[in-house]
Amino acid sequence: MSTPPRILVVEDEINVGRTLSERLAAEKYHVVWARSATEALSQEEQTPFDLALLDVGLPDGSGFQLAGALRRRHPQTAIVFLTAFGTPEDRVRGLELGAEDYVVKPFNFKELNLRLQNALRRATLLANAEARFEKPLQVGRARIDLKRMEARVDGETLSLTHKECAVLTLLLEKEGAVLARDEILDRAWAEDEFPTPRTVDNFILRLRKLIEHNPAEPTAIKSIRGVGYQLDPAAVREAAP
Amino acid sequence: MSREDSNVAIAQRSLRWFSFVAALWLLLLLGLIVWWGLVLHNQAEKIAELQTQAGTSTSETHERWLKTQRMLMWEGGTYIVLLAGVSIALMRLYLRDRRRTNALQAFLASVTHELKTPLTSIRLQAESLAETAQSTPLIERLLEDTSRLEGQVEKTLELARLEGGGELALQPMPIVAWLQRFTRSGTRNASVALDIESAGEERPLVLADPGALQIVFRNLVENTARHSQATDARARIRIERREDSVSVTFADDGVGFTGERTRLGVLFFRGSRSQGAGVGLYLIKSLMRRMGGRADFNVGGGPGFETRLTFRRAEEMA
Numbered sequence: 336m337s338t339p340p341r342i343l344v345v346e347d348e349i350n351v352g353r354t355l356s357e358r359l360a361a362e363k364y365h366v367v368w369a370r371s372a373t374e375a376l377s378q379e380e381q382t383p384f385d386l387a388l389l390d391v392g393l394p395d396g397s398g399f400q401l402a403g404a405l406r407r408r409h410p411q412t413a414i415v416f417l418t419a420f421g422t423p424e425d426r427v428r429g430l431e432l433g434a435e436d437y438v439v440k441p442f443n444f445k446e447l448n449l450r451l452q453n454a455l456r457r458a459t460l461l462a463n464a465e466a467r468f469e470k471p472l473q474v475g476r477a478r479i480d481l482k483r484m485e486a487r488v489d490g491e492t493l494s495l496t497h498k499e500c501a502v503l504t505l506l507l508e509k510e511g512a513v514l515a516r517d518e519i520l521d522r523a524w525a526e527d528e529f530p531t532p533r534t535v536d537n538f539i540l541r542l543r544k545l546i547e548h549n550p551a552e553p554t555a556i557k558s559i560r561g562v563g564y565q566l567d568p569a570a571v572r573e574a575a576p
Numbered sequence: 577m578s579r580e581d582s583n584v585a586i587a588q589r590s591l592r593w594f595s596f597v598a599a600l601w602l603l604l605l606l607g608l609i610v611w612w613g614l615v616l617h618n619q620a621e622k623i624a625e626l627q628t629q630a631g632t633s634t635s636e637t638h639e640r641w642l643k644t645q646r647m648l649m650w651e652g653g654t655y656i657v658l659l660a661g662v663s664i665a666l667m668r669l670y671l672r673d674r675r676r677t678n679a680l681q682a683f684l685a686s687v688t689h690e691l692k693t694p695l696t697s698i699r700l701q702a703e704s705l706a707e708t709a710q711s712t713p714l715i716e717r718l719l720e721d722t723s724r725l726e727g728q729v730e731k732t733l734e735l736a737r738l739e740g741g742g743e744l745a746l747q748p749m750p751i752v753a754w755l756q757r758f759t760r761s762g763t764r765n766a767s768v769a770l771d772i773e774s775a776g777e778e779r780p781l782v783l784a785d786p787g788a789l790q791i792v793f794r795n796l797v798e799n800t801a802r803h804s805q806a807t808d809a810r811a812r813i814r815i816e817r818r819e820d821s822v823s824v825t826f827a828d829d830g831v832g833f834t835g836e837r838t839r840l841g842v843l844f845f846r847g848s849r850s851q852g853a854g855v856g857l858y859l860i861k862s863l864m865r866r867m868g869g870r871a872d873f874n875v876g877g878g879p880g881f882e883t884r885l886t887f888r889r890a891e892e893m894a
Contacts (some may be wrong), residue, residue, distance in 0.1 A: 350697040358704060419692040422737060423745035423785055439787075441696040441726050444703050529757075531748045531781055531890075 339365045340455050343384040345375045345401065346417065347394050351440075355388075358444055364451075370394075372401040376408075383409040386435075386455055391418035391425070402432050406494070410484035413458040413497060415451060417442075433496040457501055460522065464504035471574040472507070474566075475546035475555040478574045479503060486545055493545070498523055502538055506556065506566040515563040539564055546570075590674075590741060598667050605663065609656050616652070620645055681736045688732045695729065698722055720767075727798050731855045734791055738859070744785035744866050748890030751782045751822060752815055758793055767808055768797050774815045780822045782887035788863040792871075795856040796826045796883060802852070803830030803881065821869070822889055827882040833874050840873040860885075 342364045346352035349370075356368040367384070369375035372395050375387070387405055389398035402414045414434040418425065421439035429437040435454035438447055464481050471480040478487040481504065484495045495503070501523040505514055516532045524530045539558075543550040555570035620641075627637060699722050706715045752774050759770040800811045811828040839845045841861035844854040857873060860883070864871040868888040876882030 348693050348697065351693060351700065354697060354700040354704065358700065419689055419696075421733075421787055422742060423787055424743070426787065427745055440692045441699045441722075444700060529749050529754050529786070531750060533748060 339363050340385040341365045341367070341382065342451070343375060343378060343387040343412075344368045345370075345372070345387065345393065345398065346390045347371060347392075348390075359448075359451075362448055372396045372398075372404075375401060376404060379405060379408060379412075384412050385458055386413045386415060386451060388415050388417055388451070391416055391420060391429075399428065399432055402429075402434060406433060410494070411458065411461060413454045415454055417447075433494070433498075435497060457497060457523065460504065461497060461500055464500070464507075468504070468507060473572050473574040474503070474507075475570050476548050477546040479546075480574075488545060498538065499542065502535075502542065506564065507571070510566050510571060511568045513559045513562055513565045517563075519563065535563075594670070594674075601663060602660075605656070605660055612652055612656070616645070616648060678740070681740050684732060684736045688729050688736070691725075691729050695722065695726055699726070724798075727794065728853070730791060730794070731853075731859055734859055734863075735855055738862055738866075744788055744863070746783050746785055746867060748781040749784045749786065749789065750779045751784070751824065751887065752779055754786075754789060755793070755813060755815070755824075758790070768801050768804075769808060769810045770797070770813055771810070772813045772815070775817070780815065780817045781890040782822045782869075783890045784867050784887060785863075788867060792860050792863055792885065793826075795860055796828075799852075799856060799881065800828035800830060803832075804828065805831060817889075818886075820889055822887045824885040824887065825875075825882060826885065827876055827878060828880045830880050832879055832881050837874050841871065 342359055344352060344356050344359065344366055346355060346368070347370050352368050352370060356366045359366045367378050369378050372393050375389075379387075387402070389401055391398040393401065398416055398418070402416070405412055405414065414432070415436045415438060416429045416434050417438050417440065418429075419440045426437050435457060436450045438450060461481070461484075468481045471478055471482075473479075476488060479495075480486075481500055484497075484500055486493045486495055502519060505519055505522060516535045519535050519538075520530055520532070524534070539556060540550070543553050543556055546555050547553045555567055557565045557567060559565055623641065624638075627641075699719070702715060702718045702722055706719060752772070755770075755772050759772065797811070800809045804810075809829065811826060814825045814827075816823045816825075833840065833847055835847050840847075841857045842854075843858040845858075846852060846854040857871075861871045864885055864887075869886045872884045872886075874881060875884045
């Protein structure tokens with residue numbers, strides 16, 4: 336990126352918020368610090384951010400709720416949760432909300448920075464896809480709008496997560512060619528997430544449910560045994576307005 | 577808050593189970609009373625019938641028989657009332673004890689949790705000092721002690737969570753890749769060097785919870801740092817694939833353990849040379865068990881302390 340990535344830090348604890356903002360600014364990010372959900376939404380209204388680093392426990396609501404509100408307004412903003420709660424239930428809840436990552440306090444700053452860089456790298460992949468696939472596409476039975484991160488199926492509009500968009504983008508980029516599982520893992524997942532080839536298979540199953548007319552007998556996303564997946568060009572066309 | 581929601585859900589689930597067992601017990605007791613009454617009534621009728629047939633049914637024997645019946649009724653009734661009373665008292669005691677334990681666990685978790693925010697601030701500022709100013713031994717010691725405190729907070733919170741019935745989210749994890757990344761950034765103790773050696777299959781998958789793995793290995797690294805004789809401690813991690821499990825052996829170069837091996841991993845047990853609170857090995861053992869595996873301590877014949885972790889293998893789709 337030519338301009339420094341814009342990061343919104345939402346943290347109500349003054350010492351943590353201030354030091355974190357200063358350290359991130361020293362790493363050449365453009366940082367805006369908000370101390371509440373209301374302040375964060377007002378900041379986001381002025382200019383969208385590339386990444387939002389959200390504390391889960393905020394004085395005027397939870398970071399989970401704020402993440403939902405931010406995603407509705409600007410789906411491209413990558414979300415990373417910063418929290419003192421590290422239970423598996425909380426972690427799963429955060430990631431289910433479409434968050435890029437979930438960092439537990441206290442953390443090592445270098446570790447946090449690495450995770451932010453990974454999240455921004457994946458957000459850039461999506462931003463590039465938006466530019467390339469600016470118009471909505473009809474993939475199988477779903478109308479996919481990568482710019483708005485939405486899928487429209489049988490009259491129902493569904494939000495797509497960053498990862499779903501990333502995997503779809505990779506398939507679209509390689510339309511007609513075989514996309515290896517390892518390539519999907521390398522480009523759509525963070526280094527520290529430890530996905531397995533099975534994770535990719537599960538993701539493809541989810542995408543098939545979305546776009547295939549009969550997910551049990553897929554025709555749009557074909558499995559290439561032992562290698563990966565292939566998106567059939569015949570299943571992709573420009574969507575009707 | 578989600579943690580509170582989760583605690584409430586666990587407490588409600590536990591209460592539902594207890595109510596179900598208590599209701600079942602009371603139903604059994606009620607059944608016993610009815611059955612006892614019926615048996616007594618039938619026996620009385622049979623005895624009266626036999627007496628009539630034998631011609632021995634005089635008013636005196638009848639009166640004596642009625643007296644025996646009353647006695648049996650009183651004795652049986654008293655016994656059942658006592659049984660019901662003791663049952664109810666036990667249930668009340670159990671509920672009171674559980675409420676008290678839950679309150680203590682919630683208090684412990686909340687206090688420990690409150691420590692996490694100032695700890696984050698201390699670490700951030702100490703790291704800033706270490707990077708911006710000339711790093712002095714004072715800052716290094718500050719960071720070391722922060723790490724120790726973080727370890728204690730993490731252990732206390734996890735202990736309270738597990739004892740409160742908290743669950744794990746198991747998933748297939750590439751253990752070698754995870755350990756390589758752990759040695760790069762997750763150890764928290766920069767003074768401990770880890771050598772990873774993998775035998776056989778390159779990327780065995782194990783069934784584990786990422787958070788639990790972190791706690792298990794952080795505790796082992798912490799123990800290595802604590803018991804090492806050298807300034808720069810070192811530990812060897814060897815990963816071996818077995819038929820339906822994956823074995824990870826963690827051997828440090830510390831002073832080892834000479835006491836009673838079977839007590840290692842018992843909650844609050846501390847070896848004579850240990851400075852810990854006796855929670856670390858217990859957590860390792862509990863977490864490994866909950867992940868479907870096991871932890872064995874002091875398994876090696878070498879001078880240091882050796883821990884063998886056995887994980888369940890996760891199957892992958894071809």
